[in-house]
Amino acid sequence: MPAYDFTRRTRRQSDPDVVVVGAGAAGLAAARALTGHGLTVQVLETTGRIGGRMATREVDGFRLDHGSHLLNTAFPELRRRLDLDRLDLRPLAPGVLVHSGGRRYRAGDPQLTTARQAATRTPFGSPLDKARLGSWLSRLAATPASRLLARPETTAARALTERGLPARTVDGVLRPLLGALLSDPALGTSSRVADLVLRSYARGRLCLPAGGIAAVPAQLAAALPAGTVRLGVRVTSIAADGVETANHGRIGAQAVVIATDAPSAAELMPGLRLPAFHPVTTYYHAADRTPMNEPVLLLEGDRTGSGPPLVSHSLVLSELHPSYAPAGQALIATTVLGRRGFDSGGAAGLEPAVRARLAELYGTSTTGWEFLSVRHVPDAVPAMPPPHNFRRPVRVLAGLYVCGDHRDTSSVQGALVSGRRAADAVLRDLGLPVAGREAEVAA
Structure with missing residues (x-):
């Protein structure tokens, strides 16, 4: 389609060239690509933090990543968009x-x-x-x-x-x-x-940053000009020439990029495809000593009945890097897949059964383990059934774009690629040069 004539739009002098809605990996990647071409960008995030699902929180000295994120050093976009040395990636044990x-x-x-x-x-x-x-x-x-x-x-x-x-x-x-x-x-x-x-x-190699998965969006945000990201700004409606917010009025722009999760994007843009999702539940336990002397992914290989096993996989995060737990303590993260709902007591009510299974998986008593937290995300990972479109359109119309892992592949690789593709579409419509070649497809 021909480039849109943006010159007829009326904008305040304080308005940015581009508004990006959402400060997850895709939105920050898009903002980084756009600011790299000299455009002014405002990234509006409704919550009080960046990163979306890529979040890390501290609980009594333990570093808990939200979800079961694992990076891979073979992700092409990870190598292109991030300083992996500064990210301090720590590999899991081979196999x-x-x-x-x-x-x-x-x-x-x-x-x-x-x-x-x-x-x-x-x-x-x-x-x-x-x-x-x-x-x-x-x-x-x-x-x-x-x-x-x-x-x-x-x-x-x-x-x-x-x-x-x-x-x-x-x-x-x-x-x-x-x-x-x-x-x-x-x-x-x-x-x-x-x-x-x-x-x-x-x-x-499967890996994680030494500082937790939140180090990925933190590095993307650190490369943006000061003031680019605005937290606590809720966008209520969108148009090709700006957005309306709940408490901050209208913000005009030459282009708007929706970089939220799929359900939020569908609320802002009715008619947008909404995929199915895989739920992910992660349990965190503390132990006085490590049940495994290496950071290896422990998989449940026994299947009983027609449903998924209770536990999918487990990992001793403190073996990956000691800063994940206080001195003398071990942090174990365990992932349960396929459970969208729970009986009375919610996800925490399943913890005794998870702990009992972990005793068998690790071959050690878990009686003295401390249950730190559980994180249940029913819409954690967009499903990718066949036929899967690896490059869903990011350009809705001139001035309006959408990106996220639901547009490419359900991974950090997919989110980063999608954000860059949206930025490239904005640049083309603005008549600016787009550098580089199409990224290799990976998942």
Whole structure:
């Protein structure tokens, strides 16, 4: 579409060039790209903090991340938009531990040679089966994303059964791993998304910032001009030439970018596609001593009945970096997936059952563990069933744009890419040059 003629709009001298609604990762990425081209931007955030779902809070000296966020060093946009050295990323131990039949087994380490993977002692297949898994992950890591996107699309669950891998390997390793990475225990996610997720897993390292997941939006915001982000400003309606706010009047602009979560975006823009969501519940426990001497992702590999297991995965965050817990204490974060509602007592009412299962997973008594907090987010992760559009339009019309992980992929990678795509659309409509090439698709 031709660029819109913005010169006829009447704006106050104090009005910014662009208003971005929402100070999550997507909104901050969009603002950073726009200010980098000399535009004035106001990021309006209704709450008292930045980051959206990427939040960290301190509780009695423990650092609690909201949700089960995990970054991956293979995310292309993460490397392009952030200073990873300054972010102080701390990698998880290679591979995962899968609890199955009362024991824990190391599996899925793409850094091991195929021969060493074949030699590992696990019940997830013969040595040949484990060698095939290692070879398959290596080939996936080397496959261009464009080729993965050209594959026939089905659900991740169905694709796993059609890839020629043994059922013991699929059910013992890949299903619990993908369920944890996608927050989708039923694996109804697009097989193309699942392939990209496993590709990133095989190419990079799962990690978290030493200062908690909130360090990501904090670094994005720190690169913005002073005064760009305004907290406690609730936008009530939007137009292509500005926004109305609850207590701060009208703010005019040449363009408006909606960078909220999907439900909030749909409220501001009726008719906008609203995806389904995967719920995520995270339990935090403190212990006098660590139940695991390394920061490894512990997966639940036993399945009973037709529903998801009680616990999806657990991680000793204080082994990732000691600042996650006070001296002499350990912090354990445990994720439960697939539970949208709870019986009486809410999410906290399930904690005794979670704690009991953790005793089995870690092979230690959890009686003395302290229950610190639980964070239940029913709309945590936008679902990506087939067919999935990896590049949903960010330009609604000239002057009005929308971005967020619900427009690309449900990850930090997707949020950052979506914010940059929205900024690029604004720049094109304003007749300004857009630098760089289209980012590689990743999930």
